[in-house]
Amino acid sequence: MIRKIFAQALKEWRLFRRDKLLIALAAVMPIALMSLAGLTSSLRLRNVKLLVYDYDNTPLSRTYLETYGAAITFNLVPHGPHESPEFALASGRGRAALIIPPNFERDTRRGAAPIVQLMIDATDSNAATSLGNMAAAINASFARNTGVGEPPMLPVKMETRLWYNPGLSNPVYFGTGGLGMMLIIFPALLGALATAKEYEMGTIIQAYASSLTAAQWIAGKALVYVLVGVVEFVLCFALGMFVFSYRIPSDPAVLIVATVLYLFAGVFFGMMMGNATGTQSAAIQGVQMGSFLLSLLLSGYLFAISNIPAQIRWFSSLLPATHYIQIVRNSILRDVGWGTSYRPLIALALLALAFYALNVLQMRKMQFKA
Amino acid sequence: MGAFIRRYLALATKEFQQLRRNPGLIIQLMIPPTIVLVIFGYALNPKVRNLRLGVVDESFTAESRNFIDALTENVNFDVTRVYGRPQDAENALKNLELDLFLVIPDDFARSLNRGQTASVQVVIDAVDANTAQIAQGYLKKNLEDYNTSRGLEIPGESRPRRILIRAAHAAPPPGAVDVRPAYIYNPGLVTAWHYVTGVMSIIMFINASLVASALAVKEKETGTIEQLLMTPAQTVEMLFAKVTPVFILMMVVMFVALGTGILVFDLPMRGALWMFAVAGACAALAGIGIGVMVATVSKSQQQAQLLTFFVNPPITLLSGATSPIENMPEFFQRLSYFNPLRYLVTIVRGVTLKNAPWSAMWPNLVILSAFAVVLFSISAWRFRKQ
Numbered sequence: 001m002i003r004k005i006f007a008q009a010l011k012e013w014r015l016f017r018r019d020k021l022l023i024a025l026a027a028v029m030p031i032a033l034m035s036l037a038g039l040t041s042s043l044r045l046r047n048v049k050l051l052v053y054d055y056d057n058t059p060l061s062r063t064y065l066e067t068y069g070a071a072i073t074f075n076l077v078p079h080g081p082h083e084s085p086e087f088a089l090a091s092g093r094g095r096a097a098l099i100i101p102p103n104f105e106r107d108t109r110r111g112a113a114p115i116v117q118l119m120i121d122a123t124d125s126n127a128a129t130s131l132g133n134m135a136a137a138i139n140a141s142f143a144r145n146t147g148v149g150e151p152p153m154l155p156v157k158m159e160t161r162l163w164y165n166p167g168l169s170n171p172v173y174f175g176t177g178g179l180g181m182m183l184i185i186f187p188a189l190l191g192a193l194a195t196a197k198e199y200e201m202g203t204i205i206q207a208y209a210s211s212l213t214a215a216q217w218i219a220g221k222a223l224v225y226v227l228v229g230v231v232e233f234v235l236c237f238a239l240g241m242f243v244f245s246y247r248i249p250s251d252p253a254v255l256i257v258a259t260v261l262y263l264f265a266g267v268f269f270g271m272m273m274g275n276a277t278g279t280q281s282a283a284i285q286g287v288q289m290g291s292f293l294l295s296l297l298l299s300g301y302l303f304a305i306s307n308i309p310a311q312i313r314w315f316s317s318l319l320p321a322t323h324y325i326q327i328v329r330n331s332i333l334r335d336v337g338w339g340t341s342y343r344p345l346i347a348l349a350l351l352a353l354a355f356y357a358l359n360v361l362q363m364r365k366m367q368f369k370a
Numbered sequence: 371m372g373a374f375i376r377r378y379l380a381l382a383t384k385e386f387q388q389l390r391r392n393p394g395l396i397i398q399l400m401i402p403p404t405i406v407l408v409i410f411g412y413a414l415n416p417k418v419r420n421l422r423l424g425v426v427d428e429s430f431t432a433e434s435r436n437f438i439d440a441l442t443e444n445v446n447f448d449v450t451r452v453y454g455r456p457q458d459a460e461n462a463l464k465n466l467e468l469d470l471f472l473v474i475p476d477d478f479a480r481s482l483n484r485g486q487t488a489s490v491q492v493v494i495d496a497v498d499a500n501t502a503q504i505a506q507g508y509l510k511k512n513l514e515d516y517n518t519s520r521g522l523e524i525p526g527e528s529r530p531r532r533i534l535i536r537a538a539h540a541a542p543p544p545g546a547v548d549v550r551p552a553y554i555y556n557p558g559l560v561t562a563w564h565y566v567t568g569v570m571s572i573i574m575f576i577n578a579s580l581v582a583s584a585l586a587v588k589e590k591e592t593g594t595i596e597q598l599l600m601t602p603a604q605t606v607e608m609l610f611a612k613v614t615p616v617f618i619l620m621m622v623v624m625f626v627a628l629g630t631g632i633l634v635f636d637l638p639m640r641g642a643l644w645m646f647a648v649a650g651a652c653a654a655l656a657g658i659g660i661g662v663m664v665a666t667v668s669k670s671q672q673q674a675q676l677l678t679f680f681v682n683p684p685i686t687l688l689s690g691a692t693s694p695i696e697n698m699p700e701f702f703q704r705l706s707y708f709n710p711l712r713y714l715v716t717i718v719r720g721v722t723l724k725n726a727p728w729s730a731m732w733p734n735l736v737i738l739s740a741f742a743v744v745l746f747s748i749s750a751w752r753f754r755k756q
Contacts, residue, residue, distance in 0.1 A: 168499040
């Protein structure tokens with residue numbers, strides 16, 4: 001039984017070895033994509049172009065502007081001659097415009113509470129909200145520092161500790177999620193292609209006619225791509241250590257077990273697509289929709305799962321990526337070991353088994369009875 | 371010229387008939403704009419709500435309960451549990467039962483009543499940097515409000531309850547300068563609009579390239595390209611005929627996507643529709659150009675699609691459709707100028723949400739059409755070389 005699985009795996013490996021383009025893509029693409037996605041997707045704002053309309057032009061108004069300029073969020077930009085703030089925002093020259101009214105200094109000194117307007121391009125509503133809050137915080141600190149208005153009251157002071165990611169670094173977050181994304185896309189893709197190819201070439205008939213059972217045939221085929229996935233895991237992890245400040249967890253066993261289960265789930269899913277469609281291009285489409293797009297959206301890679309509307313949130317738990325990304329973050333960033341990871345681990349194992357069973361069912365229908 | 375048009379029409383008819391027999395492709399083109407757009411619009415929500423907050427109240431006084439109420443009286447925080455000891459809250463955070471917890475020391479009320487500054491501690495799980503930063507912002511805002519209202523409070527009177535809305539901001543001391551944010555183009559702060567416009571642009575561009583590469587390679591795979599090469603038709607005519615149906619389909623897809631956005635998400639259409647159409651057409655042409663180029667370098671459909679897997683993610687990521695370009699490292703920001711999708715996204719948002727002035731739109735339109743011409747010419751040249 002085991003020998004048959006290995007024989008099938010060996011045959012599959014020889015086939016895989018022959019496609020040089022596929023090998024190159026399987027090795028290079030995860031690394032290239034992971035670094036690109038990890039470094040470019042960031043929801044935190046930096047260097048936002050802030051157009052300045054200073055109608056007061058006094059030392060105090062300039063100090064006020066400097067407070068904004070000192071923040072890493074804003075990048076002050078002068079406006080063009082006769083350029084209205086509406087026009088400048090509409091043409092995308094800036095994301096926000098700060099308008100300081102005339103008599104700003106005088107009103108401030110009198111305690112007449114002048115009002116500075118901040119026009120924000122709210123096309124990206126999330127960015128707009130955080131810009132508004134950021135500006136309010138900067139304004140409050142300006143008011144405190146210049147000591148105009150009433151003396152600051154600070155009855156309660158808050159000390160914040162940021163655990164696990166004290167620098168609030170986005171690459172750390174996306175880098176760990178990216179590992180999960182890479183390991184679901186490419187092994188699944190390879191599995192889908194290999195299976196669909198058998199249908200296209202007609203060699204699937206040989207599998208039907210052979211003494212292998214469907215379960216053995218699928219297991220043997222999957223084994224190769226899981227091994228390829230393990231290699232990809234090692235490559236991506238190495239990249240993570242250099243670029244995304246991964247640490248080796250104190251108990252790596254959890255991560256390793258989870259990775260193997262996850263890879264099986266991914267490859268079985270891909271093979272399922274291959275079985276169902278029977279053509280390579282349709283199988284690629286299936287994988288692109290099924291494992292890439294859904295995992296990207298609903299697995300907690302981009303946005304926290306709790307933000308997904310309740311009607312479709314249940315779907316997240318059917319995605320292997322959801323559970324795996326949680327385990328990766330648990331072990332690499334939080335370093336919490338088995339305790340919190342056993343539930344996602346069980347979910348991963350169940351999903352892998354379910355995909356395997358579906359594969360066997362699909363195949364068995366067509367197999368010749370021995 | 372007459373012969374050119376005649377041959378072109380004949381070839382285009384052939385392509386249309388071929389396409390009609392391939393309903394799978396048409397479905398593949400029509401489904402994404404509706405389903406994907408709706409899922410994206412609803413599912414992608416970066417707003418942070420209902421953060422699970424644990425509380426360790428060692429003070430256990432009216433003042434501390436008042437303080438907790440002040441911090442948590444909006445939808446942003448759910449007090450999940452009150453813990454007796456900080457260690458319990460720590461363990462809960464480690465087990466992912468909490469997103470953050472607050473520790474109020476036992477001298478809290480005493481310090482407050484003496485007029486000294488009382489300190490409280492907050493521990494946040496910062497693995498998700500974005501959420502952690504937002505949570506910190508909420509806390510700061512609520513704390514400033516608490517501090518301001520406490521400063522104004524007359525001893526003995528109960529603290530006035532106030533409702534904090536999302537756009538509420540940290541209040542400066544009375545009499546000092548205040549900043550008023552005005553959220554233009556999207557005063558209701560509808561999250562979906564940003565993603566819907568972004569995804570719409572991605573679909574227009576990426577789908578055109580996928581379908582074009584699939585169609586162009588198919589002829590090569592089935593060997594019928596030899597037949598085509600033997601006809602009197604020239605390669606340019608062939609290419610034009612080949613892309614005509616894809617192009618028309620893409621234009622339909624584009625308006626289906628826009629319609630979905632308007633009907634499902636109330637997307638405003640403030641600018642000129644023709645600009646949207648022209649930009650979409652240029653993007654479709656550029657996408658088709660990339661698709662055909664990919665097709666000319668690959669030997670099979672499988673290779674072509676793997677290559678598009680390689681080409682498309684960078685184009686999507688560097689377009690500003692989903693995450694702001696300003697946040698990227700300098701190098702990637704420069705790189706994004708070579709990305710046709712970037713200009714399409716700007717135009718689509720300019721036309722739908724902003725009603726941007728013509729003087730701001732035309733440079734984008736010119737660059738986008740330049741991309742369309744260049745990419746399409748290169749693909750024609752590569753196609754001819756075969």
